[in-house]
Amino acid sequence: MKKIFLIATIIAFGITLNSCNSDSNSDTYAYNVRMTDAPGPYQEVNIDLQAVEVTGGNGQTVLLNTTAGIYNLLDLSNGVSKLIATSELSDAKVSQIRLILGSNNTVKVGNVVYPLSTPSAEQSGLKLQVHQTLLADIQNEVLLDFDANTSIVQTGTGTYKLKPVVRTVVTAITGNIKGSITPIGTLAVATATAVDGTIYSSSVNEFGQFQVSGLLPGSYTFTITPLLPLLPVTKSNVVVVAGVNTNVGVIAL
Numbered sequence: 001m002k003k004i005f006l007i008a009t010i011i012a013f014g015i016t017l018n019s020c021n022s023d024s025n026s027d028t029y030a031y032n033v034r035m036t037d038a039p040g041p042y043q044e045v046n047i048d049l050q051a052v053e054v055t056g057g058n059g060q061t062v063l064l065n066t067t068a069g070i071y072n073l074l075d076l077s078n079g080v081s082k083l084i085a086t087s088e089l090s091d092a093k094v095s096q097i098r099l100i101l102g103s104n105n106t107v108k109v110g111n112v113v114y115p116l117s118t119p120s121a122e123q124s125g126l127k128l129q130v131h132q133t134l135l136a137d138i139q140n141e142v143l144l145d146f147d148a149n150t151s152i153v154q155t156g157t158g159t160y161k162l163k164p165v166v167r168t169v170v171t172a173i174t175g176n177i178k179g180s181i182t183p184i185g186t187l188a189v190a191t192a193t194a195v196d197g198t199i200y201s202s203s204v205n206e207f208g209q210f211q212v213s214g215l216l217p218g219s220y221t222f223t224i225t226p227l228l229p230l231l232p233v234t235k236s237n238v239v240v241v242a243g244v245n246t247n248v249g250v251i252a253l
Contacts, residue, residue: 027090027092028088028089028090029088029089029090029091029092029134030086030087030088030089031054031064031086031087031088031089031094031134032083032085032086033052033064033083033084033085033086033097034081034082034083034084035049035071035073035076035081035082035084036076036080036081036082036143036213042074042107042108042109042152043074043108043109043110043111044072044074044106044107044108044113045072045073045074045107045108045116045152046070046071046072046073046104046105046106046107046108046116047070047071047073047101047105048070048101048102048103048104048105049066049067049068049069049070049071049084049099049100049101049102050066050068050100050101050102051063051064051066051068051085051099051100052064052066052084052085052097052098052099052100053097053098053100053125054087054089054094054096054097054098055094055095055096055097055098056089056090056091056093056094056095057091057092057093057094057095058091058093060091061098062087062089063087064085064086064087065085065086065087066084066085067083067084067085070104071084089134092133092134093131093132093133093134094130094131094132094134094142095129095130095131096127096128096129096130097127097128097130097142097144098125098126098127098128099125099126099128100125100126101118101125101126105117105118105162107152107160112158114158114159114160115159115160116152116160116161116162117159117160117161117162118161118162119161126164128144128166128168129168130142130168132170142168142169142170142171143167143168143169143170143171143174143213143214144166144167144168145166145167145168145169145213145214151163151164151165151166167214169213169214171213171214172242172243173216173217173242174213174214174215174216174217174240174242175215175217175240175241175242175243175244175245175246176211176212176213176214176215176240176244176245176246177190177192177211177212177215177220177222177238177240177245177246177248178209178210178211178212178245178246178247178248179209179210179247179248179249179250179251180204180207180208180209180210180249180250180251181204181208181210181224181226181250181251181252181253182208182250182251182252182253183208183253184206184207184208185206185208186204186208186226186227186230186253187203187204187226187227188203188204188210188224188225188226188227188230188253189201189202189203189204189224189225190202190203190204190210190212190222190223190224191212191222191223191225192212192215192220192221192222192238192240193220193221193222193223194215194216194218194220195218195219200212200213200214200215204224210224211245215240216240217240217241217242218239218240219237219238219239219240220237220238220239220240221234221235221236221237221238222234222235222236222238222248223235224251224253226253230253231253233251233252233253235248235251
């Protein structure tokens with residue numbers, strides 16, 4: 001299952017000034033927004049990014065310094081990310097990220113480029129709930145995990161609409177499972193199932209590589225499911241550690 005993934009990286013640091021004549025505190029938090037993706041059934045998914053805005057815990061909004069432009073999300077896969085916006089925040093809480101998209105969004109399928117309509121993102125912005133407290137002196141990350149299989153909807157012949165389905169993950173406290181399969185070029189889905197039954201997944205790319213991201217620490221049942229007549233391959237008790245890529249190696253189908 002294809003996922004697009006958008007990554008918001010927050011490098012938070014506090015500067016506390018104390019003196020015998022003053023009891024004041026001044027904390028600022030550097031906030032970087034990164035974008036990433038996972039492989040899937042499209043040749044290109046081009047997003048016309050215009051601006052990024054965050055809302056703090058106090059309800060105030062900050063327009064970030066955004067590198068506006070058209071990004072092909074499929075250039076960003078298997079852990080590759082792109083810095084798209086940055087700023088200094090004075091609020092230690094982020095409740096919402098808003099992505100403002102232009103009208104030049106497209107999807108390429110079967111060597112044909114189609115318009116990708118995003119009416120809600122163009123008018124009011126694509127609003128993503130975060131609810132994160134920034135910590136001083138550490139690097140905080142928020143992973144915005146798009147499921148493009150349900151986010152990109154074909155509404156007719158040659159017509160597509162973006163209806164985002166997004167999972168937000170604090171990447172500073174999560175890890176990833178990565179690896180590859182043989183034979184290369186086999187269409188397959190990689191899934192990691194937590195002990196509580198929660199399933200996370202990604203597609204294997206054309207080079208046979210995969211990465212399932214944003215996993216909370218713990219033990220997972222990991223499965224590669226190819227198209228028939230090939231059969232699934234499962235690994236039990238794959239342990240995920242925060243901030244670590246757990247490499248399951250090459251899986252032969």
